[in-house]
Amino acid sequence: RPEIHGFAGTEVIDQGRIAEVADQANTALRLLHTHTIGLGVLILLTTLIIANLPISHRLQSVLCALVSLGAVYPIGWAVMAWLIPITGVEALRNPMEWFFFVPFGGSLIVGLLAAVILLCVGWLRPPRSAS
Numbered sequence: 001r002p003e004i005h006g007f008a009g010t011e012v013i014d015q016g017r018i019a020e021v022a023d024q025a026n027t028a029l030r031l032l033h034t035h036t037i038g039l040g041v042l043i044l045l046t047t048l049i050i051a052n053l054p055i056s057h058r059l060q061s062v063l064c065a066l067v068s069l070g071a072v073y074p075i076g077w078a079v080m081a082w083l084i085p086i087t088g089v090e091a092l093r094n095p096m097e098w099f100f101f102v103p104f105g106g107s108l109i110v111g112l113l114a115a116v117i118l119l120c121v122g123w124l125r126p127p128r129s130a131s
Helices: 011-051 057-087 087-124
Strands: none
Touching: 011 057, 011 087, 057 087
């Protein structure tokens, strides 16, 4: 796809640009791997904390759903790695942000913040009497 990646048409000249496009796709794959492992652990620990908060079951379900939606976030890196050779990085930035990173990353952040706030409120509240 020389028109997208700005190739000159000569292999000797384009070798650096070809390596750059391959490196961009490889970077997206590394970010997929890193985010998948890190977010998996974060989601597991956060949902365990949420399940043990003294809040209603409905609120626990909503918070767990918000946090669990964050698991879709790394798929954006996989799609980006797949599409970089076809469309280039610049054409993918906005669609990937608005289809994957903002909604699913935002969902994870909102769920995490709500869990932390409810956890702090639970710690600051005086204990219930045993009567």
